[in-house]
Amino acid sequence: MGLPHPLPAEFAEPLAERFRLLSEPTRLRLLDLLRDGERTVGDLAGDLGCTQANVSKHLAMLAEGGLVSRRRDGLRSYYGVADESVFNLCDSVCESLRRHLESRARAVR
Numbered sequence: 001m002g003l004p005h006p007l008p009a010e011f012a013e014p015l016a017e018r019f020r021l022l023s024e025p026t027r028l029r030l031l032d033l034l035r036d037g038e039r040t041v042g043d044l045a046g047d048l049g050c051t052q053a054n055v056s057k058h059l060a061m062l063a064e065g066g067l068v069s070r071r072r073d074g075l076r077s078y079y080g081v082a083d084e085s086v087f088n089l090c091d092s093v094c095e096s097l098r099r100h101l102e103s104r105a106r107a108v109r
Contacts, residue, residue: 017065031068031081044059
C-alpha cells in the first residue's frame with residue numbers, strides 16, 4: 001500500500017525527512033555496511049575511515065529516524081538495520097541511476 005495520491009500535506013514532511021536522512025553519503029555507506037549484519041561503532045568507523053564520533057553522530061540520526069537499532073552487550077553497542085525496506089528504495093534508485101547513466105553514455109557516443 002502506498003501513500004494516497006495526491007500526497008496529503010501531513011505526509012509530505014515525514015517523507016521529506018526520510019529522504020533527508022538518506023541524502024548523506026556517509027549514512028548511505030553505513031546502511032550498506034549494516035546490510036550484512038550488526039556492527040559496532042568502532043568496526044564501522046574503521047571500514048569507513050571516519051572517526052567514531054562522526055559515525056556515532058550519523059548512527060544517532062539514523063536511529064532517531066527509525067532506520068537503525070542499537071543493542072547493548074556489556075560495554076559494547078551493536079547497530080543493525082531496523083527497517084529493511086530502505087534497501088528496496090536504495091536498490092530501486094541505484095537501478096534507475098544505472099539506466100540513466102547508460103542512456104547518457106549512449107547519447108554521447
